[in-house]
Amino acid sequence: MITLYDTTGQPVVYVDPACQGLYNASGQLLAWFEEDLLYSTNGRYLGWLYQGWVYDRNGNPALFMSTAVGGPRRPAVDTSQPTPCYWLNRATPRRATTRRKARPARRRRATDWSALSGPAYFAQ
Numbered sequence: 001m002i003t004l005y006d007t008t009g010q011p012v013v014y015v016d017p018a019c020q021g022l023y024n025a026s027g028q029l030l031a032w033f034e035e036d037l038l039y040s041t042n043g044r045y046l047g048w049l050y051q052g053w054v055y056d057r058n059g060n061p062a063l064f065m066s067t068a069v070g071g072p073r074r075p076a077v078d079t080s081q082p083t084p085c086y087w088l089n090r091a092t093p094r095r096a097t098t099r100r101k102a103r104p105a106r107r108r109r110a111t112d113w114s115a116l117s118g119p120a121y122f123a124q
Contacts, residue, residue, distance in 0.1 A: 001083060004054060004063040009075035012063060014083065015120075022122075030122045040122060043106035047121075050109065054121070060114035062121045072111050 002015040004022070007057040013030060022031040022038075031046055032039050038054060047054060053061045055105030062073045068074065080119045116124050 001067055003077075003083060003120065004065060005075075005077050006063060007075065007113045008118075009077045010035055011078065011081055011083075012118050024070070024119070040069070044124075046124065053109075055109060056114040056116050056124070058115075059108050060110045062114035062117045072113055088103070 001017060002019070003011045004013045004015065006012045011023055011025070015022055015033075020033055021029050022033075022077075023029055029041055031041065031051065036047060036049045039044055045057065047056045047062065051070055052065040053071045054063040058060045064071065064074060066077055114121070
C-alpha cells in the first residue's frame with residue numbers, strides 16, 4: 001500500500017495494492033488510476049502521476065509519495081498515524097460505469113504547490 005501526503009506531510013489517501021484505486025482513511029473510494037492519469041469516481045479528470053507526485057489539472061503538485069523525485073520542497077511526513085488495512089480481505093471494487101470526461105491538454109509541471117492539496121484535490 002502506498003500513502004499519499006499533502007503539503008503539510010499529513011497522509012491523505014492510500015493506494016490499493018493493485019495500484020488502481022485511491023481511498024481515504026475510512027475506506028471510501030475517491031479516484032481511479034487509468035495508467036498515469038487520475039479520474040474521480042464519476043469520471044472527472046483530476047490530474048496525473050509523475051515520479052511520485054500527483055499533479056492537479058493545472059500542472060501543480062498536489063500530493064506526493066514518500067519516494068517522490070523532484071518537485072517542490074517536501075515537508076516531513078507524519079508516520080505516527082497507523083495505516084488503515086481495510087482492504088486486506090476485500091477485492092478491488094469495480095469502476096463506476098460512468099464515462100470518463102474528456103481531459104484537457106496536459107500542462108507543464110509547475111514547482112509551486114497546488115491550492116488543492118489534501119482532500120480538496122478530490123472535490124475539484
